[in-house]
Amino acid sequence: MKKEHCYFVYILTNYEETTFYIGMTHSLVRRTKEHQLHINKGFSDKYNLKKLVYYEFFDSVQDAINREKQLKNWHREWKLNLIKTLNPTLRDLSQDFTEFDC
16 A cells, blocks of 8 residues: 655765755655756756665655755765765666655
8 A cells, every 4th residue: 555645865966976966855756757857957957966876765754854954964975974875886776766656
């Protein structure tokens, strides 16, 4: 049975891995595709950030918002260490998508 409410905090980078973008969404597959297709103009579009390298799942929107804010305040090195705990090679995790959202 599909859950009614679930949220993701995610980190994107470009293929040179020089810049990170942290966001929150209820549909990781849809939102990642929007970044990859440059649908929404802004920071991620400007820096060509479309490689999904990390995500976390939350049942609570408030928990997801709090985690997003926390990660946005982290230093680059801390973010990179977090990413490498689950994705040591920084591969594009969106390549694993079939139908993933809750």
